[in-house]
Amino acid sequence: MKHDLMVIGGGPAGMMAAGRAAENGARVLLLEKRGKLGVKLSITGKGRCNITNAEFDNRKLIKKYGSNGNFLFPPFHKFGPQEVINFFEKRNIKTKIERGNRVFPVSNKSSAVIEALIKYLKQNNVTIKTNATVKSIVCEDNKIKKVALQSGEEFMSDKYAICTGGQAYPQTGSTGDAYNWLEKMGHKIISPEQALVPVIVAERWVKELEGLSLKNVDISIYKKEKKVESEFGEAIFTDNGMSGPVIIEMSKKIGQLLKDGEVELQIDYKPALNFTELDQRIQKDFKKYSNKLFKNSLQALMPRLLIPVIINLSKINPDKKVNAITKKERKTLIHLLKSFKLQVKALAGFDRAIVTSGGVDLKEIDPRTMQSKIITNLYLAGEIINIDGPTGGYNLQICWSTGYCVGDNF
Numbered sequence: 001m002k003h004d005l006m007v008i009g010g011g012p013a014g015m016m017a018a019g020r021a022a023e024n025g026a027r028v029l030l031l032e033k034r035g036k037l038g039v040k041l042s043i044t045g046k047g048r049c050n051i052t053n054a055e056f057d058n059r060k061l062i063k064k065y066g067s068n069g070n071f072l073f074p075p076f077h078k079f080g081p082q083e084v085i086n087f088f089e090k091r092n093i094k095t096k097i098e099r100g101n102r103v104f105p106v107s108n109k110s111s112a113v114i115e116a117l118i119k120y121l122k123q124n125n126v127t128i129k130t131n132a133t134v135k136s137i138v139c140e141d142n143k144i145k146k147v148a149l150q151s152g153e154e155f156m157s158d159k160y161a162i163c164t165g166g167q168a169y170p171q172t173g174s175t176g177d178a179y180n181w182l183e184k185m186g187h188k189i190i191s192p193e194q195a196l197v198p199v200i201v202a203e204r205w206v207k208e209l210e211g212l213s214l215k216n217v218d219i220s221i222y223k224k225e226k227k228v229e230s231e232f233g234e235a236i237f238t239d240n241g242m243s244g245p246v247i248i249e250m251s252k253k254i255g256q257l258l259k260d261g262e263v264e265l266q267i268d269y270k271p272a273l274n275f276t277e278l279d280q281r282i283q284k285d286f287k288k289y290s291n292k293l294f295k296n297s298l299q300a301l302m303p304r305l306l307i308p309v310i311i312n313l314s315k316i317n318p319d320k321k322v323n324a325i326t327k328k329e330r331k332t333l334i335h336l337l338k339s340f341k342l343q344v345k346a347l348a349g350f351d352r353a354i355v356t357s358g359g360v361d362l363k364e365i366d367p368r369t370m371q372s373k374i375i376t377n378l379y380l381a382g383e384i385i386n387i388d389g390p391t392g393g394y395n396l397q398i399c400w401s402t403g404y405c406v407g408d409n410f
């Protein structure tokens with residue numbers, strides 16, 4: 001059967017592109033490497049799928065995407081967060097808005113989102129082929145001629161959409177296959193890098209803190225002893241570094257700074273108290289526990305796992321009586337609680353990154369249609385293009401909007 005559009009990649013961008021094109025009457029073939037569609041989508045939002053962000057002012061929304069944000073004006077104008085919510089509500093996915101305008105299905109189930117998309121594809125007669133890994137693309141005179149699968153099968157279509165995602169969480173099928181194809185076709189690929197990712201620190205003892213989650217802390221990034229950025233919220237220690245909302249949000253900035261040498265993190269475990277207030281609080285505790293050993297006097301001040309680490313770093317004898325602790329030692333303790341230092345060695349790998357930054361240069365794509373300016377019968381949508389956002393539903397919104405724009409050309 002001759003197809004009008006072949007979509008490569010059955011993630012959110014590919015499903016939306018295929019569904020919308022078919023709804024407009026196109027004969028669509030959707031090829032997906034994995035045994036089922038939307039494998040990555042199923043793990044989004046910890047399995048709850050943060051579909052989009054309920055920011056309905058496109059100007060404000062665009063700002064979330066940094067310097068490349070303007071590219072998204074036409075796709076958001078056509079199919080923005082409100083249209084996404086309407087799309088799913090119309091398909092019986094009731095939605096709710098949570099902290100930070102995050103939109104989730106009321107059912108808290110990403111599987112419901114995937115089922116709705118598959119129904120959309122089937123109702124509009126999209127031919128779905130899973131376990132279909134595209135191996136190569138044959139292109140002549142700036143036009144794609146055919147696509148070859150790993151199995152040896154070949155497929156042809158009038159037009160093609162590449163929606164293969166980036167290379168974050170490659171175990172979900174997004175292994176960055178398309179970067180090579182696109183470079184060969186003459187597209188410029190901005191170097192893919194991991195974004196929204198945990199960090200790895202130099203201090204080996206961090207392993208002792210693995211699993212310790214922090215609430216209401218202030219974490220600052222320092223470069224050459226100068227504070228660059230600071231954020232308040234939650235974080236967690238991992239086996240070799242840190243993760244959690246504050247770290248994930250800061251990771252893009254940390255990645256940029258790391259290119260230019262060392263980056264330091266400073267954790268303020270007690271942001272509600274200034275140095276003097278914390279000192280008063282500790283003195284009160286020390287009075288109460290004056291006959292206890294230092295190592296047994298800190299339970300009320302910090303989480304259990306942190307105690308041996310802080311004691312070690314403070315170099316205060318753990319078996320010293322609290323009433324023998326000097327003012328200097330107390331100040332050291334306060335410093336450790338107000339500016340707990342960690343040297344960031346690297347970002348964690350793509351296997352732990354939520355998104356990929358980088359991808360197809362936006363200058364080579366028409367934002368109104370998502371058509372390639374280099375290959376006449378090619379369209380691009382989703383994480384494959386050089387734009388990414390913070391956490392909060394912003395990355396899926398890119399996929400829905402750009403995917404919809406592709407499908408709307410038919």
Ligand SMILES: Cc1cc2nc3c(=O)[nH]c(=O)nc-3n(C[C@H](O)[C@H](O)[C@H](O)COP(=O)(O)OP(=O)(O)OC[C@H]3O[C@@H](n4cnc5c(N)ncnc54)[C@H](O)[C@@H]3O)c2cc1C
Pocket residue numbers: 008009010011012013014031032033034037038039040041043044045046049050051052132133134135163164165166168169172173174175176177178353354355381382383384392393394395396397399
């Ligand atoms: C753990 C995690 C949680 C996340 N949570 C959220 C969230 O709650 N909200 C949010 O907005 N974003 C979230 N994201 C980001 C979001 O999931 C991605 O940005 C989004 O899935 C990208 O969609 P896509 O369609 O461009 O690509 P993908 O979802 O990566 O889909 C691409 C598809 O192409 C297929 N493919 C690749 N190569 C080939 C090939 N050679 N042949 C055939 N098929 C191929 C892949 O198998 C894959 O199914 C999360 C990401 C992760 C990893």
